[in-house]
Amino acid sequence: MRRRPRAAPTRLAPTCLALICAAVLACLAAPLAAQTAKQLFAPVTHPSTGRADAIGQNSLGCLAGGYQLPESGPTWQAMRLSRNHHWGTPEMLAFIERLSVNATRVGWRGIYVGDISQPRGGPVAGHASHQTGLDADIWLNPPQRLNLTPGERERISAINVRTRDRRGLNANWSASHEALLSLAARDPAVNRIFITAPAKLAMCARVPARDRAWLRKIRPWWGHNDHFHVRLNCPRGARSCVPPPPLPPGDGCAEAVWWVTEALKPPDPTAPKTKPKPPARLADLPPRCTEVLSSR
Incomplete structure (x- = not known):
């Protein structure tokens, strides 16, 4: 049998080719755009x-070339290893090592380190920040081992130091916690530290007037009753890093009272409800974060 001759290939006009290519790229990009940055x-x-x-803001950014905190060191252990959230800048890892050594000066064997950032930063489950490798959670457990x-690092929980009424501290809080927070806040690399309001107020009541400058860095915040959250300054020369807003003047002790008074009152049922903020998309992050995400 004779084979039917093949038809000559159809040549498409350049304009038509461009339209087809654009359509294909749009189809490929659609699933990416439909997903949240998280x-x-x-x-x-x-x-x-x-x-x-560190690229962008702590709550809207990413991490290029992240360094992983070793699972264990002479004076620290990383917790919840399954999360893979122990990535940060070299400055963050150096700070954790310094703080863990300083912890031995106040009677602790070291520190337990919670979340830092994901391998490439970005929005992470359970946190509004921790996106640039410059935030780290330090558990309030004085390590026994x-x-x-x-397996133990998955099962052990961080200890709560706040009373049930959210206005005071329970028996888990000690002077060594205050000493450790003081050491952390005095570190020049630290921008601020978040912890439960009763801890801030307890320190305000004890620290003498001549030595209160470091208290300015201790800021009350929700959900920090079993760990404290350290935020570092932008590293020197990090042009892509957006620094946090400046801290208010003063030691912040008077303002901290609001957190255990007005803030704990039941919400006004007649007040209009605020619409939740939509989750961040990749386009909401700095443009360099797209490169970081696509890099091999």
């Missing part, structure tokens, strides 16, 4: 290539 960054298991860089197994 959904895009969460599955990534390793850092991007290149030098370390620094040889916990991976």
Whole structure:
């Protein structure tokens, strides 16, 4: 049998080709645009290539070339290893090592380190910040051991130091907690520290007037009754890093009273409800974060 001759290939006009290419790219990009930034960054298991860089804001940014905190050190242990949230800038890892050594000066064996950032930063489950490798959670547990197994690090919980009425501190709080927070706040790399309001007020009541400058960095915030959250300054030369807003003047002690008084009153049922903020998309982050996410 004779084969039917093949038809000559159809040649498309340049304009038609451009339209087809644009349509294909749009189809490929559609699933990416439909996902939130949190959904895009969460599955990534390793850092991007290149030098370390904190990009954008703590609550709207990412981390390039992240460094992973070793699971254990002489004076620290990383907790909840399954989350893979122990990535940060070199400055953050250096701070954690300094703080863990300083903890031994106030009677602690070291520190338990909670979340820092994901391998490439970005929005992370359970946090509004922790996106640039410059935030870290330090548990309020004085470690009994620094040889916990991976399984134990999943099961042990951070201890709560606040009373049930949210106005005071329970028996878990000690003078060594205050001493550790003082050491952390005095570190020049630290911008501010978040902790439960009763802890701030307890320190305000004890610290003498001649030595209260570091108290300015201690800021009350919700949900920090079992850990304190350290936020570092932008590293020197980090042009892509957006610094946090300046701290208000003064030691912040008078303002902290609001957190255990007015803030705890039941909400006004007649007040209009605020619409929740939509989750961040990749386009909401700095443009460099797209490069960080796509880097191998």
